[in-house]
Amino acid sequence: MKQFPLNATLNNPGRVMKFKKVKKHLEVIALRGALQFPISQRRKYKFTRSLNKRYAEIAEMDHNVRSRGIWHNPLISIIVVSHNSGDDLPECFRSIQEQTYKNCEVLLVENGREKNESLFKRFFKDGIYIATANMGFADANNIGQKFATGEYILLLNPDAKLEEDCIERLLESFLEGEDTAVAIPKIRFWTRFFNIKLYSQSPISLSREALDVQLDYKKIFLIQGRQDQDIISALHDGVQYVIELNIPIQKSDIDLQVTCEGSIAVHLEGEGKRDYLNSIDRIYNIVIKRRSINRTFWVINNAGSDFSDGMPYDRAFGERDRGQHDGFFDVKALCGCAALIKRSALEGREIFNRNFFAYYEDSELSYWLGSKGKGIKYNAKALCYHKHSTASQEYSPTWHALANRSAQIYKYYAGHIGAQESLKQFLSNTNRYSSINPELAEALTRLDNDIFAKSPKRTLIGLYNSYWNTYGGGEVHALQLLGKIVTPEDEVHLICEEDFDLDKVIAFSGYQGPRPIKVIERGFSTAFTKKYDLFVNSTYGSNLKSAAKTSAYIVSFPHKKFSHESLSSYDFVFYNSEFTKDAAATIWPNINGDVIYPTLSNNISNFREESNCKENIILSIGRFTRGGHAKNQDKILQAFVATSHEHDFKLALIGSAGKSEDDILYLQELENEARKMPERIFVLKDAPPSMVEDYLQKSKIYIHATGLDQKPSDLALHEHFGMAVLEAASYGIYPIVYHIGGPAEVVKSLKFGSTYKDIEEMMSEIREISSRDMIEHGTIMLNAKKFVDENETNLLKIVAELRVTCFNNSSC
Structure with a gap:
C-alpha cells in the first residue's frame, strides 16, 4: 500500500498532532469502505499495520527534531546543472515542486547549447537562471554555489527526481552527529524492472541493439551471460545455456529476437516457464506483453559510495532492492547525483575541484571531507531516482576520455603512489584527446594547465x-x-x-x-x-x-x-x-x-548640509522597556512636563515595543501621560524608518537618559557607547546626556552638548538649551563627521593589521 504523504516539515513541531488527525480520518474512510465493499481481514490488518508504522516513524522523527535541534527552517539551495538536458528537466523540476520541505531556492546552471530559461521560469518564477559556456559539471556547480544563498546546498542531476519527502529525510540526517557534512539518499534507477531467463541446451544469443531500440528507458542489466559489442550470449551453468536479464518495464510490448539452434524455455519471474519448440530459421520472436509481467522490482544505482584499493565505487550498483541496504549510517563517499551539503562544512572551498570537468569530482570531495574528519550520512528513507549516463552515453569515446582523465587526476589528489608521475606522462601525450570533439578537447587542455596549482580557497x-x-x-x-x-x-x-x-x-x-x-x-x-x-x-x-x-x-x-x-x-x-x-x-x-567606536550605518552616514527645517522638538529614540539598558523615557517625560510651561518645545519619544508584560505596561503608562498633553507629547511605537528620519531632520534637541538613578558602580547598567547620540549629532541635533557612559564620551569628543547628573540637572539643561536663540546645528554636524572620519582612519589601520595577521596565520 502506498503510504499517505504527510505535508509537514521539520520546522513544524505540530506534525505528530496533524498526523493523528489524518490517521483518524483514514480510519473512518477505511471503515466506510469496509461497509460498502468486500474486504478481507488480511487487507484490513495490512492497512492498519502500514499506517501505524508510518505514525511511529513520524513520532520518532519528531522526538529527534525536538531533542537534537533543527528547530529552524534552513534555506536549501538546489543546484541543477544542465548540459543539453531539456528533455529531462520537467520531471526533475516537478519532483522539486512536490517536496514536503518548502523552504528552497532553485538554481539552474545551463552548461550547454540549449537554453531552458523559459521552461525553468514556468516551474520557478523566482528561481536563479545562470547560462555559461560548457565549463564542465564540476565548475558549473561551483558557479551555482556563488549565487546560492542557502544554509544547505542540494546537488541534483537533471536526469534525477526526488521522492516527495526526500529533502525532509535528508535534512533529518543532520540531527545525528555534529560532524555530519553531507547527507545522501538511496538512489534507484529510473523505473522498475522485471526479470527474464532464457534456457536451452543449445547456445543462445540476442542483439542488444535490437532490444535497446524498443525500450523507452535504455538500461538493461545482464545478470547471467556475456556481452561482446552488440551481441549478448548465453553462458553454460553446467546443465544448460542461460541468459538472464533485468529489463525496465514499459507500457508497450517487447519483442526479443533470439537466435538458437534448439528449443528454448522462457521464464518470467512470477509465472511459470514457457517452452518454445525448434524454429526452422533458428530465430525466435519472443513477445513480452506488459500484462504478463506479474513481478517487478527496483534496482539500486547507489547506496552510498566506498573505496576499494583507493578508488571509489557505487555501493550496491545494479543490485535488486530487497531492503538489504536500508538503514541510516556513515559511508565514506557520496554520489554527486543527489547530495545535501551543509555549506559551512565546506570551509570556504568550492564544492568541486574544477579541474575534474566531469566524473570523480564527487570522489575528490569525499576524500577531502574524510581528511577533515567530516561525516557523510546515508539515509535509505530518502529516495531518489536516476536515469544515469544520459549526458554522455556510457562507454562512448567521450565517456572514456573524461573518465580516464578524471581517474588519473583523482589518484594524484588522493596521494596514490606513483600517481603524479603517471599523470605527468598522461598530460605529456599531445594526442590524449584526439578521439573527442575539438571544443571539448580545448577546454580540457586549458584545465590541464592548472592541475598542479594549489586549489583556490576563499578566506x-x-x-x-x-x-x-x-x-x-x-x-x-x-x-x-x-x-x-x-x-x-x-x-x-x-x-x-x-x-x-x-x-x-x-x-x-x-x-x-x-x-x-x-x-x-x-x-x-x-x-x-x-x-x-x-x-x-x-x-x-x-x-x-x-x-x-x-x-x-x-x-x-x-x-x-x-x-x-x-x-x-x-x-x-x-x-x-x-x-x-x-x-x-x-x-x-x-x-x-x-x-573602535561604532560608526554610523551607511544609510545615514552621508552627512547633511545644515537644514532650515528645524523645529522646536526634543527627541529621544530607544526601546520602551524598564529592563537592561533602560532608556528611561518616563524620566525624560517627567522632566519635560515639569519644564513645559517655560518653553514651547514638543517631545517625541520613538522606540520599538517590548513584548514582556512589564514592557507593555510601561508603554501604556507613557501613552497615558502623553494623553494629558496631546498637542505637545508624542509616544511613537514602532515608527517606520521614514518617520524616524523625518524627526531626526527636524528636531533640535536630543535627550539620552540611560544610567540615570543607577549606582555609578553598576557600570553594566550604563550606556556603553550610545550610537543613537552620534546619529542624532549627524543631523545637527544638540545632545543632552547622562554624565556616565559612552554618550558622555561622545559629547566630549564632539565638543558640543551637555551632560547632567540627575533629573534636576536634566531639567536645567532643557531650560537653558530651549531658551537659546540659535543652536549651531551645522557645527554639530561637522564635528560629528570629524569624529566618524577619525574613527574610520583608526579602524582602517587596525583592519590592515588584522588582515596581515590573518594572512600570516593561515596563508590565506
Whole structure:
C-alpha cells in the first residue's frame, strides 16, 4: 500500500498532532469502505499495520527534531546543472515542486547549447537562471554555489527526481552527529524492472541493439551471460545455456529476437516457464506483453559510495532492492547525483575541484571531507531516482576520455603512489584527446594547465553573535566592523544558536560586503571555530574559547564570565568606547585592546548640509522597556512636563515595543501621560524608518537618559557607547546626556552638548538649551563627521593589521 504523504516539515513541531488527525480520518474512510465493499481481514490488518508504522516513524522523527535541534527552517539551495538536458528537466523540476520541505531556492546552471530559461521560469518564477559556456559539471556547480544563498546546498542531476519527502529525510540526517557534512539518499534507477531467463541446451544469443531500440528507458542489466559489442550470449551453468536479464518495464510490448539452434524455455519471474519448440530459421520472436509481467522490482544505482584499493565505487550498483541496504549510517563517499551539503562544512572551498570537468569530482570531495574528519550520512528513507549516463552515453569515446582523465587526476589528489608521475606522462601525450570533439578537447587542455596549482580557497570569516534577533547596537557595531574587514573574495558566516532573519539583519545594520551565509549551530563550541581563518566573537556574556587561526573579540561590555584562558585565545580585543575599555580593566587586568567606536550605518552616514527645517522638538529614540539598558523615557517625560510651561518645545519619544508584560505596561503608562498633553507629547511605537528620519531632520534637541538613578558602580547598567547620540549629532541635533557612559564620551569628543547628573540637572539643561536663540546645528554636524572620519582612519589601520595577521596565520 502506498503510504499517505504527510505535508509537514521539520520546522513544524505540530506534525505528530496533524498526523493523528489524518490517521483518524483514514480510519473512518477505511471503515466506510469496509461497509460498502468486500474486504478481507488480511487487507484490513495490512492497512492498519502500514499506517501505524508510518505514525511511529513520524513520532520518532519528531522526538529527534525536538531533542537534537533543527528547530529552524534552513534555506536549501538546489543546484541543477544542465548540459543539453531539456528533455529531462520537467520531471526533475516537478519532483522539486512536490517536496514536503518548502523552504528552497532553485538554481539552474545551463552548461550547454540549449537554453531552458523559459521552461525553468514556468516551474520557478523566482528561481536563479545562470547560462555559461560548457565549463564542465564540476565548475558549473561551483558557479551555482556563488549565487546560492542557502544554509544547505542540494546537488541534483537533471536526469534525477526526488521522492516527495526526500529533502525532509535528508535534512533529518543532520540531527545525528555534529560532524555530519553531507547527507545522501538511496538512489534507484529510473523505473522498475522485471526479470527474464532464457534456457536451452543449445547456445543462445540476442542483439542488444535490437532490444535497446524498443525500450523507452535504455538500461538493461545482464545478470547471467556475456556481452561482446552488440551481441549478448548465453553462458553454460553446467546443465544448460542461460541468459538472464533485468529489463525496465514499459507500457508497450517487447519483442526479443533470439537466435538458437534448439528449443528454448522462457521464464518470467512470477509465472511459470514457457517452452518454445525448434524454429526452422533458428530465430525466435519472443513477445513480452506488459500484462504478463506479474513481478517487478527496483534496482539500486547507489547506496552510498566506498573505496576499494583507493578508488571509489557505487555501493550496491545494479543490485535488486530487497531492503538489504536500508538503514541510516556513515559511508565514506557520496554520489554527486543527489547530495545535501551543509555549506559551512565546506570551509570556504568550492564544492568541486574544477579541474575534474566531469566524473570523480564527487570522489575528490569525499576524500577531502574524510581528511577533515567530516561525516557523510546515508539515509535509505530518502529516495531518489536516476536515469544515469544520459549526458554522455556510457562507454562512448567521450565517456572514456573524461573518465580516464578524471581517474588519473583523482589518484594524484588522493596521494596514490606513483600517481603524479603517471599523470605527468598522461598530460605529456599531445594526442590524449584526439578521439573527442575539438571544443571539448580545448577546454580540457586549458584545465590541464592548472592541475598542479594549489586549489583556490576563499578566506573563511565567521562572526558569532547569540543575539542577532535583537537588532541592537552591539550587533550593528559588529556587522559594520565586519564590513570593513572583509573583501569580495571572502566567504562570511553569520553564526548563531537560534534562527534569525538574515536579510533584516543586513538591512538594519547597513552592512556592506559579500553576502553572508547563515549558520545555525545550537551547540556552538570551540571545535566549530577551528575551521575559520578569522573568527570574530561579538556575543555579550560569552566564555567561548577560540581555536581559529586568527581571532577577535568585540566587547560591548566586559563581564566576569569570561575566563582569562578563553580571553587569551583572542589575538585582538576591540572595545566600543573608552568607557567600556576602562570598565574592562577592572575585570580583565593585563588584557590590552583597541577602541573602535561604532560608526554610523551607511544609510545615514552621508552627512547633511545644515537644514532650515528645524523645529522646536526634543527627541529621544530607544526601546520602551524598564529592563537592561533602560532608556528611561518616563524620566525624560517627567522632566519635560515639569519644564513645559517655560518653553514651547514638543517631545517625541520613538522606540520599538517590548513584548514582556512589564514592557507593555510601561508603554501604556507613557501613552497615558502623553494623553494629558496631546498637542505637545508624542509616544511613537514602532515608527517606520521614514518617520524616524523625518524627526531626526527636524528636531533640535536630543535627550539620552540611560544610567540615570543607577549606582555609578553598576557600570553594566550604563550606556556603553550610545550610537543613537552620534546619529542624532549627524543631523545637527544638540545632545543632552547622562554624565556616565559612552554618550558622555561622545559629547566630549564632539565638543558640543551637555551632560547632567540627575533629573534636576536634566531639567536645567532643557531650560537653558530651549531658551537659546540659535543652536549651531551645522557645527554639530561637522564635528560629528570629524569624529566618524577619525574613527574610520583608526579602524582602517587596525583592519590592515588584522588582515596581515590573518594572512600570516593561515596563508590565506
